[in-house]
Amino acid sequence: MSPPPTRLLVVDDDPLVRSALGLMLGGQDDVVVVGEAGDGRAGVDLARRLRPDVVLMDIRMPHLNGLDATRELMAEEGPRVIVLTTFDADEHVLAALSAGADGFLLKDTAPAEILTAIRRVAAGDPMLSPSVTRTLIERFRADVPDDRAGRARARLDRLTERELDVALAVGRGLSNAEVARTLHLSVPTVKAHVSRLFDKLEVTNRVQIAICVHDAGPA
Incomplete structure (x- = not known):
């Protein structure tokens, strides 16, 4: 008997991003999108209600940004969180990882890599993209x-x-x-x-x- 699929919640204020992720993940047997939210506050509330295994969390959103939303979920020992970001938000990414997020992905990451990240994080092996993680952390090391x-x-x-x-x-x-x-x-x-x-x-x-x-x- 195969294990149950990973329950995924997508939190992003861009409806096109949410739609694209939903279409990409919709045909997978081992990942199911259980909900979507357009801002951080709605995302936290939905995560509490739906109990997903993994949350894909945007950083810049209205009402509650992804950084603070991640902190709230981590404080409650909630689902695993993968931060979605672009390089212009990288100062928030390191803070999100420090707050307890299990990894991050750039929004232009290839679909196969997004699936790999979700599967790894769901299995308890957080996603650290070596090249991007190294770039981000090296940028901040001068400021440590x-x-x-x-x-x-x-x-x-x-x-x-x-x-x-x-x-x-x-x-x-x-x-x-x-x-x-x-x-x-x-x-x-x-x-x-x-x-x-x-x-x-x-x-x-x-x-x-x-x-x-x-x-x-x-x-």
Whole structure:
């Protein structure tokens, strides 16, 4: 018996974007769009009522922007959130990831990659696009205060050598399977290391691990 499809909520103030995503995802057996909202407040309310597995969340919307909407949902241990954005909103993206979003996608991302992101996030493996994540975080690293970088380095100093290897791999945007292949570990062992990283680094998801690694700067 196949598992139930991933329940997806689309939150975007552009009806054309919502329509395009609905058409693209409508023919999938493992993803079903359970609702749409045109602003952040309506999106949060709908997420509370429909209990989706994943939310595709735009950043710039009326009434409640996607950043604040994401924070509300994360505070309630709600669905996983993938931020939809364009480069001109990238300062909000890093803040959204820090608030607990599970990843982000550019609005011009290819349909196959959007599906891959939804599936990965639904499976508990947040979507970190290596090239885009690296570009965004590198843009902000010049603005990281010395005390913030120092705190990040102090947190990494708590790790064992192997835990640090895993953290650095996560910082490069690798999935659990990719980390396992790179470090010659089993996937369950990688998952165990990532769970310990959450505790030792005082974070709640893999994106925050990556931000900590990049804040700390070169080893």
